[in-house]
Amino acid sequence: MSDAAVNIDQARRALTTRFAAAGLDSPEIDARMLMGAALQLDLTGLVTQGARSLSAEDSARLDALAQRRLAGEPVARILGAKEFWGLAFKLSTETLVPRPDTETVVEAALDHVRGTGSVNDPLRIADLGTGSGAILLALLSELPQSFGIGTDISVGALRTARDNAVALGLGDRAAFVACSYASALSGPFDLVVSNPPYIPGGDIAGLAIEVRAHDPARALDGGADGLDAYRALIPQAAALLRPGGAVAVEVGQGQAGDVEGLMTDAGFTADLTMIRADLAGIPRVVLGRKKPI
The missing domain is CATH 1.10.8 (Helicase, Ruva Protein; domain 3)
Structure with missing residues (x-):
């Protein structure tokens, strides 16, 4: 100036x-x-x-x-907060900046719940790799009788998620556990959600500076083909879910078919999976339903 x-x-x-x-x-x-x-x-x-x-x-x-x-620092990092699903979320160096595309996970999960007529039921929700808690807390804000558990390997991220839960008035309906995906959880759960790392490791250097220099690397790096996290969490989700429950995961561009295949391998039959596109028309979420008894 x-x-x-x-x-x-x-x-x-x-x-x-x-x-x-x-x-x-x-x-x-x-x-x-x-x-x-x-x-x-x-x-x-x-x-x-x-x-x-x-x-x-x-x-x-x-x-x-x-x-x-x-x-190259994103505005959300400068301000230390980001809006997601109409809610304000505090950020930290241990959390991703919540992105509009990820709201597609919330939409898909809510559509599943509405389809089962259980919006007002006391559902149990698990958010694997919760970060700031954005997906879990958005769902809890829409499902008034539900309780959720967010997991993350980063204790710093869990502190941020806990702070966000309290600030949003959802602290009594959310708990947070330090573990890799669902490794410390026991079921049954009605709904499992996740936005795991899905960028192939070799692609990270080519990401925009706002992402590669400011988002935590372990929240981005999905291994050589970007699918390592799904190989771990989808079988865990299948074991955790009650019959008729669902898992909804965000995927990267071009990954939906592979992730759907991993769900089939874990016991989600093909007619019980669904792929949902984001606002740009990119397949962004794969949802698998566990077969009812």
């Missing part, structure tokens, strides 16, 4: 131009969010106070945030 006094509107336009010139995907949104953080104003405040001049301290805070974004 220059030494000449500028107002909020001028600063926001200048920051948007700066971000656009740097090739950022959403320069206007990024500028608005970082302006709000620097000035502690929501969108309404930014609009109504648009003519207010920035102080030197305001400009310094804004420039510091802008430099972090221009260096």
Whole structure:
């Protein structure tokens, strides 16, 4: 920012131009969010106070945030929080940034529950590799009588998930366990969900800097073919689920058929599996139902 006094509107336009010139995907949104953080104003405040001049301290805070974004740090990391399913989630270095595509897991799981007429039943849900707790807590927010357990090998991630559960008023209906996927759980469960690591290890270096430099590597790396996590968790899920229960997992582009095959190998018959696409039309979730008795 220059030494000449500028107002909020001028600063926001200048920051948007700066971000656009740097090739950022959403320069206007990024500028608005970082302006709000620097000035502690929501969108309404930014609009109504648009003519207010920035102080030197305001400009310094804004420039510091802008430099972090221009260096490739995602806005959610800078702010330490991200919205998912209309809920606010705190982040940490041990958690992925929840992405809109992952809401497809929540949608598929809820459609299964609605199809069984059990929305108001006391369901047991397991979220394997819960990270920030986003999938589990989104489901609990929609299923008022249900209880969920989130697992993760990262104790730091579990602390973040627990904090999010408490902040969202769901702390009494969620528990968190340190283990690899479902290795420390015993059933039965009605629903198992997961967004496991699925990026082939050799592809990680080619990911966008926002991902490869800021998301935890072990939450990305799915092994040589990206399927290691599914080979571990799908048989575990099959053993945990009660008859008629379901497992829903997020998958990477081109992986749906392979994951469906792993479900078949674990005992989910072909007519009880389903593939759901995200908003871009990419197959994003594979859901398998355990055969009823």
